[in-house]
Amino acid sequence: MGAQLSAYLMSENARSQANFYLETLGGEILSLKTFGEAPGTPEEVKDKIMHLSLMVAGRNMLMISDSFEPVSSSRSISLALTFDNESEAKEAYAKLGEGGENKYPFALQPWGAYYGEVIDKFGVTWMITKP
Known part of the structure; x- marks a missing residue:
């Protein structure tokens, strides 16, 4: 399929x-x-x-x-964006977090990739990665 x-x-x-x-x-x-x-x-x-x-x-x-009814955010779904370029990933993390909430700082992780998580001002969770 x-x-x-x-x-x-x-x-x-x-x-x-x-x-x-x-x-x-x-x-x-x-x-x-x-x-x-x-x-x-x-x-x-x-x-x-x-x-x-x-x-x-x-x-x-x-x-x-x-929506014709109130929209509530949920941690059950996140949107993941993977970038090839570290500066583009950092910029996306910063801009998406404006007016929202930085859940997890964008930084080099123990597994060797850069990762950060933000909830934007509309309640959507974004996971930003640069392998």
Whole structure:
């Protein structure tokens, strides 16, 4: 069986979250659909994001949608980014942590790789590695 796994994030502000990832990791929005594009959408939610796909940090697909209920963060899932370049990894760690929480400092680990963990200001946990 062949399949591709992509992260799909539910957000309380999908536009803001997508823009944050584009600023911190680089990339581009590939597709953006609002609920207003669907017939019969109530006026108060027409500008909310139904589906937004973006490419970040090279060729990594993220998808985001506005949630109609409060979004809670969970430690059961983390997004892992592995960089070839130490300075790019340090920069991503620092930028993703702005306004969030540095859970584990980005540093050389006993197993020989650089690793750090942050929870961004939207509650998403990122594991940053440079082998």
